[in-house]
């Protein structure tokens with residue numbers, strides 16, 4: 001890796017931070033990126049690192065430490081929860097009561113309260129994870145009954161190939177679910193995070209109400 005590629009990452013971050021409207025948080029989706037590249041992004045102003053794999057995150061965490069927010073954005077397997085709750089400050093991909101209960105149990109053992117988002121399978125794609133739209137409210141009610149979880153909002157991927165306009169209805173649906181949840185005034189919930197949009201779709205996601213976007217390629221370049 002040369003200085004040129006690190007400089008390029010920093011320039012991408014600076015441009016993005018100028019471009020994003022106030023109130024929209026930028027998550028650097030760091031899967032497959034070596035710690036040096038993540039550090040470069042942090043030096044240019046990144047404050048939230050998104051990781052898909054617990055083991056990869058553990059390696060980056062050892063280098064970088066607690067100076068950023070660590071956000072889990074991958075599919076969390078039950079047998080990885082114990083390690084995950086030691087590293088992460090927020091888990092964006094809770095999609096079942098079983099997973100929520102496991103996170104609750106492991107956080108209780110650490111005396112930690114974990115902010116979580118419910119991942120919504122807004123496109124009802126069989127190959128994707130996430131709660132189906134009609135499962136969101138019952139799952140949200142169940143999560144607010146778990147003392148070591150704090151429900152903070154919703155996350156969705158949406159279909160992410162091709163034209164970003166095709167993702168718009170799924171972002172809109174997720175925004176509606178978010179507003180419906182807020183209207184329930186669930187005790188203990190603090191619903192203020194709507195995480196949607198990736199490199200090809202973040203502009204559309206922001207138009208549809210996202211206040212957190214997760215960008216990998218736009219920051220680090222293509223993954224191989």
Ligand SMILES: *Cc1c(COP(=O)(O)O)cnc(C)c1O
Nearest residue numbers: 029073198199214215216217218
């Ligand atoms: C990889 C990933 C992203 C970022 O994808 P890009 O298209 O590279 O911006 C966002 N969210 C999740 C959940 C991811 O796995």
